[in-house]
Amino acid sequence: MNTQSLRSTAAQANVDLLVRFQAVRAQTLALIEGLSDEDCVVQAMPDASPLKWHLAHTTWFFEVFVVEKFSTNFRPFDASFKVLFNSYYNGVGEKFPRSHRGFLTRPSLATVRQYRAVIDDQIAVLLSAKSGFDTSELEALVVLGINHEQQHQELMLADFKYLMSLHPLLPAYRAGWPLITTVLPQQRFLAFGSGLISIGYSGKNVKRYAEFSFDNEGPEHQVYLRAFELSNRPITYGDVLDFIDAGGYQQPEFWLAMGWDIVRLHGLNAPLYWQSHPSGGAPGWFNFTLRGLCPISLDVPVPHLSYFEADALARFSGARLPTESEWEHAALASKDQGKLIEQGNFLEDNLFHPTVARTAGANQSPSQLFGDVWEWTQSSYQAYPGYRSEDGAIGEYNGKFMCSQYVLRGGSCVTPRDHIRSSYRNFFPPAAQWQFSGARLARDLP
Amino acid sequence: MNTQSLRSTAAQANVDLLVRFQAVRAQTLALIEGLSDEDCVVQAMPDASPLKWHLAHTTWFFEVFVVEKFSTNFRPFDASFKVLFNSYYNGVGEKFPRSHRGFLTRPSLATVRQYRAVIDDQIAVLLSAKSGFDTSELEALVVLGINHEQQHQELMLADFKYLMSLHPLLPAYRAGWPLITTVLPQQRFLAFGSGLISIGYSGKNVKRYAEFSFDNEGPEHQVYLRAFELSNRPITYGDVLDFIDAGGYQQPEFWLAMGWDIVRLHGLNAPLYWQSHPSGGAPGWFNFTLRGLCPISLDVPVPHLSYFEADALARFSGARLPTESEWEHAALASKDQGKLIEQGNFLEDNLFHPTVARTAGANQSPSQLFGDVWEWTQSSYQAYPGYRSEDGAIGEYNGKFMCSQYVLRGGSCVTPRDHIRSSYRNFFPPAAQWQFSGARLARDLP
């Protein structure tokens, strides 16, 4: 290929990237459709951020890491935003405390929308530029920014759900209830043999976009697995109900010591968002969803489990949580690999709640590995062998959280479909419940 | 007077009351002019409420205690508001936790404005009605509601100031700075002799409106005072600076034990809102005001002292805080009584910050007894001898707070001028700083 055609190809790639950039940016705005300025400014707890902050921070990421770097004559949209909308990048100046994000009544939501539009234009200009700099670095950073924004799309919904759950009237984020009437597959366990396998990002992963992975997904490396089996489906509301009815929240033998302390301290008797008697309603278990309060549906994968609850449910079932290696191996071994992500229930499906699997899964494939609920693994979030974080502020992205967190896999009903991969490692502290976190059972084989 | 003319007089009184009602209600709305919906929804700390909540709660008071009681065919504006906008009246159903007021993104500010307008109309109808019920009770409750709303006007400004102080950019509530260049009177102490005096609400108080007092201001009762003297002016910024420069925040001998514990726990070295070096600015002491950050002005009465700071400043000066009886006696004994309130700096003056006394005070009258800053007294907030709280929910207004709080007198630059009286007892916990609370020195006489 000659230079000219190389340049054309690069230019076309940038056009494609611009289209994707704009689609993701539009998706973010679509998530706040119908919400008021007031809905977008309030912070529900230190771990959850206001929607407006998410809108601004994702834009800040593009401004600071892309526009500031590649634009000639860069002038910030507003110099104060560098502090106000930084999240945790110690390398980018003094950060504003996380728990204070809800005090930012100014700038207004209207100004933040304008900020988004201006930065969008600047990115478009950069991506359309003939050259003048190394476009591969530009592209890499834009792709990183896109993935970063997709992460925040998911957080926006989890955070807003938490906020609405604190309102005495339990308002619905989206009205109506899209009934999906399918039959849950009977629980079966699928067997996997022992051996040395390979996991981590490699280009051979189950995915839709090939070009990107976070640094924590690599390097690809070998792991020796014992023989094990994995459930064909996630833990459901019905499974939790069995646990509750068997007194599971009252019996320490099912719980990790730290989990049991939390159960007793807060007097827990069900997962987050469950309530046994809605005021003035019928008896039975209800749960708060992004579509309002509704009765639990037994066959649906259950979200909002803590690691402790997931582990206790597994112990109660005579099983255990899978390791992340086992989970990833099962995904790579699936014959239906190409359809696993397509069939999942993701953000773009606009359900914002798990559902029963829409296809029952082939005989030997686990259903709903991707989408619906993130699946807690028993694996602590650690560096892979040979891992090195990137230099500079970008390097703060993942490595410094590698302590006392646990890995979740597969994405959820509020994850963008394009965002997930089989090598994708999400992570949260074991007590976290406000994410769409479920689990799937595993067992040792002799 | 015949029955006809009695009715006319009552009708005229109601017309006057309606005019006053409408003026106070309009004043409340004027306070949020220029603020956004976002500014009005956020809660800065558990003790401070969102502006929208104040707007709704003061309206709730009129709806629940007046409209619901006197309207035939009462229908609530929105049934859920009875819980959402209750403050602490245990007698009026389940209350919504104080620290959760900031989660009420719904109803919107627009709906709350509409709520205000609807209840205003209903009150207007009731006050304009020919009769049908005991108008004296109606009037009493409307007057109570007006006074209640005036209290919240003051809280709105204190609460909003606190919120803005948490914003990294320290936004001003009102722009510009109305310079007032007067000379602070030299500090002198005015003497008062011993004897049995009378304090408490009696109809003989220094006031502008005669018809009303809170239950905690009575009954009128006798108190024996020793001879004492009182400073002619409040404690100023300059006085605080002397204390700081003398190491007052480092020396336990000036402090009550509980205050000293707070000083050490938080490492305090100046009152709330003071900062020694604004970023990028000149050295020296600055303080945050409702007009933004500005250098301190030595001759101005200092607001935002805790009881502990006021007490320590007095001890440092070889003086003490006055009792509330002494303060009230001094107000009643003043020759300028008629002008004391007129000359004060109050909410209606739109300064929202203390100033040097605009008139220097006659020879024997303390200046600025009313307005500018509330003055901490050394008196614990207790029931007066013979006090009985009213029955029912209205009775929860004052009595149940009579523990571990201290009395402040005289009103401040964010108090409505019509709201204050010489018998008026404000009260806050001794550590509270976010109100416009200052102090005045007293000394024993032999």
Add this chain to the structure above:
Amino acid sequence: MNTQSLRSTAAQANVDLLVRFQAVRAQTLALIEGLSDEDCVVQAMPDASPLKWHLAHTTWFFEVFVVEKFSTNFRPFDASFKVLFNSYYNGVGEKFPRSHRGFLTRPSLATVRQYRAVIDDQIAVLLSAKSGFDTSELEALVVLGINHEQQHQELMLADFKYLMSLHPLLPAYRAGWPLITTVLPQQRFLAFGSGLISIGYSGKNVKRYAEFSFDNEGPEHQVYLRAFELSNRPITYGDVLDFIDAGGYQQPEFWLAMGWDIVRLHGLNAPLYWQSHPSGGAPGWFNFTLRGLCPISLDVPVPHLSYFEADALARFSGARLPTESEWEHAALASKDQGKLIEQGNFLEDNLFHPTVARTAGANQSPSQLFGDVWEWTQSSYQAYPGYRSEDGAIGEYNGKFMCSQYVLRGGSCVTPRDHIRSSYRNFFPPAAQWQFSGARLARDLP
């Protein structure tokens, strides 16, 4: 009287004082008879001190304020004790944090006993000395030290009771149960007229020792009282049971707001040390005492009420707590004044728990004003008019605690009989329960 005889009189006074000093010191040691070194070293909570610390601190007081001042060639028993056993006198060097007193496993109890003996000898030498210095100041400080030690005798028992209550086996401090079978007088209210009365230490108080008062008891001053009436007896266990059975711990209308918050936060349903079902025992209410766990006795004055509980019980009974002026006036007005203290149940009676009044009280005298239980008054602990604290470290004794505490009067079953006076002002924060604090009802008269 000539100089010689003056000196003789002074010498005789010193002999008497030495006898009294030694008796009080011996009483302190008697309180730990039968306890182990281990019992004496442990700290149960930050507000309670280990017994060993009390033994050492009271000795420290004599060493630092008396021996160090008056001994020629003073050498400290152990230089480190000056810090280790200081309590809160900021003027005497760096203090050791209160909550760390339980970490002082060294010096041993044996060493502390030796410390006591050495300082006792030094005091004896000083009091026996012919002269050489102003003996009146020496005597005044020894008397202060005696009174200080008596205060700690009471604290020792309250603190140790709290420690034993945390032991799963609820050990008794003293074995056996001295039954006293008397009849509780029927509740009557005794009337007192209005007028200007005098309170505060004056030499005319109800007392056994005339020569001493704490600075906070003066100066004597005039107070105007409205007409009131006072119950002839303290609140009893039976009164509390009525309150419990009427749902008093579930109804906010009886409680001060701050008290209600505590009730809900801790889920209180009875006073401290009450339990409804001892393990393996009969149903009914029991309470832990210094003689072990035993069933409640309805006619006995109830100890360990918080101010909030005392106030709620009064409100429930259609009454109120008396002011400290009312209480003191009632004591001074009693015809039986001479017997009031003699008949009370005090430390020297070795019961360590309240009992029914042993004499029923004359017709017009309140029974058990002194001894059995301290009585909460509604009065905040404030300086009397004209009060000035003493200079230097001794002056830290009382004044700096004059905030957010409430006055109790009359002494209890763990107060030394010689220690109490009608003008005596004890004080604790309103939530404190671990002292022997009860209450007596008062009512307004028209």
Add this chain to the structure above:
Amino acid sequence: MNTQSLRSTAAQANVDLLVRFQAVRAQTLALIEGLSDEDCVVQAMPDASPLKWHLAHTTWFFEVFVVEKFSTNFRPFDASFKVLFNSYYNGVGEKFPRSHRGFLTRPSLATVRQYRAVIDDQIAVLLSAKSGFDTSELEALVVLGINHEQQHQELMLADFKYLMSLHPLLPAYRAGWPLITTVLPQQRFLAFGSGLISIGYSGKNVKRYAEFSFDNEGPEHQVYLRAFELSNRPITYGDVLDFIDAGGYQQPEFWLAMGWDIVRLHGLNAPLYWQSHPSGGAPGWFNFTLRGLCPISLDVPVPHLSYFEADALARFSGARLPTESEWEHAALASKDQGKLIEQGNFLEDNLFHPTVARTAGANQSPSQLFGDVWEWTQSSYQAYPGYRSEDGAIGEYNGKFMCSQYVLRGGSCVTPRDHIRSSYRNFFPPAAQWQFSGARLARDLP
């Protein structure tokens, strides 16, 4: 071998076991020699237990899990001890809260010594018995009890050190200072190749006693390792000083996010027990040891690092912490395997503080792998593949703590020498500092 000789062999084994049992029990008592009853009863923090409690709890273990099971006509020494001295075995009745252990002034230390003697006799009787039951189960439980007691020996010293560090006079546990003057080996990194290796308890471990391992050490399993290198020596005081001098405690880039939060919250600037200026002494860094306060010695392995500090020190050195598989592999690969434990500095050496390696280490062997300081690994404490915890209360020993803790390897100067193995997994939360926890650097090889 015939039955008779089998029985003889078993009997001899029991005799040997009895000797070992008695030696370990005696070692425990030797640790409190010279301490007072008071020293043994106090609890310094919730995580640390009183010495008396350790003495009683280790005895409780033998009484409940051995004597109660195998004795005919079992009668408890004291029925209440079953609750008082349980630690966390939910399966053995209601446990007494951990943070309340310091309130157990009764039973006395003398009674606990008697308790130990009585149970020792009962164990001796059981081990000397001809037969009557399955001796292998008896032996297994006694061996478990011995290992359990050895764990508590280490905890006793760590807990007591913490208590002494809170005493203002910083008393020494053992007097004098055993100087050891050796030369620290120059830091070198020893290389290890990649491959599938085997770790976990297997009978082939580096050890002194073959018969026992905790359940968490198995099963033996295969792990794939990348090539890596390991430092020949642990991190020293000198390494920490370099880190401090380079501003390591002020720079977030060296720290895990959770560690940095702790650094800022507590204002840390050095490890636990370090102080820069002892009162009245020379400048420079000192640290508190079980032999009192002394200047730091640069060449000595540093104890009392948190996981966060160990990780930050590694990052600062361009290295990382080893995984537990790497550590165990290095121990197994050592040519000096037989001497590694012998040469270590352990409890029996009575130094109670790390020292410079007494033998410099052969060319290719890491020195001080065993003894001196526990070495943090980067491995989260998780179940090995195929792990199953034992049934019943004994099964609560390890499994339920497998969350948010990190593995340490190799034992320390307060670990009994017989207690350690190459497969031994100790674990603590990452913020824990009061154990003798150090670290060793590792690096990736290409």
